[in-house]
Amino acid sequence: MIIEYKVKNFKSFKNEIILSMVADNNRELSDTNLFQYENMTLLKSAAIFGSNASGKSNLIESFSFFNDLFSAYVDINKMLSNLPYFKLDTESKNKPISYEISFFLNGKRHRYGIEIDSKGIYSEWLYFVPKRQEACYFERKRNEIVRTGTYFEDRKALDYIKPDAIRPFLFTLAQDSIKEFVWAKEIINYLKFYIRPSNLPEVFFKSMIEEEILKNSGKGILTKEEVLSFLKDADICITDISVLKKKTDEDDLFSQFVEFMQQKGASIESNELETYMHHSKYDEQYNIVGEEKFPLDAESRGTAKLYALIYPIFFVLKVGGFLLIDEIESSLHPLLCERIIRLFNNSKTNPHNAQLIFTTHNTLLMNPKLLRRDQIYFIEKNKYGVSNMYSLYDIDLDIRSNFNYLNNYLAGRFGAIPYLVDFNISI
Known part of the structure; x- marks a missing residue:
């Protein structure tokens, strides 16, 4: 300390x-x-x-x-x-x-x-x-x-x-x-x-969370259940989260991130993953009839910021x-x-x-x-x-x-x- x-x-x-x-x-x-x-x-x-x-x-x-x-x-x-x-x-x-x-x-x-x-x-x-x-x-x-x-x-x-x-x-x-x-x-x-500065690109922490969720080993910094619980406690109106492989090509933001991390000595090969937020879907009587998944970049700026902060917060609290x-x-x-x-x-x-x-x-x-x-x-x-x-x-x-x-x-x-x-x- x-x-x-x-x-x-x-x-x-x-x-x-x-x-x-x-x-x-x-x-x-x-x-x-x-x-x-x-x-x-x-x-x-x-x-x-x-x-x-x-x-x-x-x-x-x-x-x-x-x-x-x-x-x-x-x-x-x-x-x-x-x-x-x-x-x-x-x-x-x-x-x-x-x-x-x-x-x-x-x-x-x-x-x-x-x-x-x-x-x-x-x-x-x-x-x-x-x-x-x-x-x-x-x-x-x-x-x-x-x-x-x-x-x-x-x-x-x-x-x-x-x-x-x-x-x-x-x-x-x-x-x-x-x-x-x-x-x-x-x-x-x-x-x-x-000593963990949180001013690294948000895509860095997002990538770390996605890798942890996919591994689901229980031995990492966080689990999917902890991420979901944190977001729900923060009143982010979601029912679930999932990490899936992207169907699109690499975007410019990730290309910048790859270049940044390579300068830091990290080995990052491709931008294959994306986080999706699950939202309930309702009928005209407000009965739940299903769910809709939105990629993280379709969510609010605050949700994306909070999601990125989860990793460094959990890291120092646990370690x-x-x-x-x-x-x-x-x-x-x-x-x-x-x-x-x-x-x-x-x-x-x-x-x-x-x-x-x-x-x-x-x-x-x-x-x-x-x-x-x-x-x-x-x-x-x-x-x-x-x-x-x-x-x-x-x-x-x-x-x-x-x-x-x-x-x-x-x-x-x-x-x-x-x-x-x-x-x-x-x-």
């Missing part, structure tokens, strides 16, 4: 911003929205509010960019030639993009950071807490390992394992050809598979991890968004303490019965194009039992809202 995430000089984040999942010292919704791990109390979810173009999506994108550094199929040289550093001043292009993430893995706290500029890896560090004090695995400056700690173990391996100028040293240590550093493989596996959703309210009703959030804040549906981070414009979710103050973040961009992030808990407020977050936010008391004037147009 994630403890803290920092990013600096990435897109609109000129200065360092910190997303902390450590709970503050208050009792709000403590029985549902918090969990204890080792000696820390952590948040199960966090919401990020802000006006359009404030930088909310940049936070989600920074996680994806960070993860791409550990993909063997991403063209790192291409990344370095077009780094997304802050571009609205004259100095930031000469500074590295910086990330640091703290997390628990195998019962131990880890802290990993990396800085990258147009020349490659500027610096890199990895620490963990084996007992009570933080210990160093390694520190790197450019192409030199400047420090290794006791737990690095086989220092002689550095005679033949050298840092790659454009690749993280952690990535190098985790290669299959290197057997000495199991801890590096475990950390890479965590960073690649347990554990960290799910990122940009604009959770896109095509979804506010009450449905609330239900998804409550899945994470419920120990019965979230036994592995998976965590959810989402951005939203939906102020109805700013509800003290749904989210604690330390779960509500704001991102605000100043006139110089610099985004800043802060928590509602950090704002000095006289909170009483009837305090209305929504009304105070829309009144501008928390910032992070658009200051609008009448549109000056002539028709």
Whole structure:
């Protein structure tokens, strides 16, 4: 699980911003929205509010960019030639993009950071807490390992394992050809598979669900019965779902998806499957006389969006991890968004303490019965194009039992809202 995430000089984040999942010292919704791990109390979810173009999506994108550094199929040289550093001043292009993430893995706290500029890896560090004090695995400056700690173990391996100028040293240590550093493989596996952005193409998750339903092994992430139950609980008016082979040729959307996944290293051969939603058919007296099947692309945009979200939601709830959703309210009703959030804040549906981070414009979710103050973040961009992030808990407020977050936010008391004037147009 994630403890803290920092990013600096990435897109609109000129200065360092910190997303902390450590709970503050208050009792709000403590029985549902918090969990204890080792000696820390952590948040199960966090919401990020802000006006359009404030930088909310940049936070989600920074996680994806960070993860791409550990993909063997991403063209790192291409990344370095077009780094997304802050571009609205004259100095930031000469500074590295910086990330640091703290997390628990195998019962131990880890802290990993990396800085990258147009020349490659500027610096890199990895620490963990084996007992009570933080210990160093390694520190790197450019192409030199400047420090290794006791737990690095086989220092002689550095005679033949050298840092790659454009690749993280952690990535190098985790290669299959290197057997000495199991801890590096475990950390890479965590960073690649347990941090799940939902901003991949919807057709990717749709394909994953279709494969799971066809296998029907009961050993995968989800079953047809679970998908159907989820959709029915969401008041999608269907009686059944089925996955059938397509009769049409590949469409342009899937061709784009195939190209995208091939860049990520996946092997996808053809677009053979399609999901169908079953609807009851009635006679003039409203008696059920049969059913009609509609392909998913004939359903509403909200149904397609919800269907695609099922896979990443079930994945983290069943396996554990960290799910990122940009604009959770896109095509979804506010009450449905609330239900998804409550899945994470419920120990019965979230036994592995998976965590959810989402951005939203939906102020109805700013509800003290749904989210604690330390779960509500704001991102605000100043006139110089610099985004800043802060928590509602950090704002000095006289909170009483009837305090209305929504009304105070829309009144501008928390910032992070658009200051609008009448549109000056002539028709």
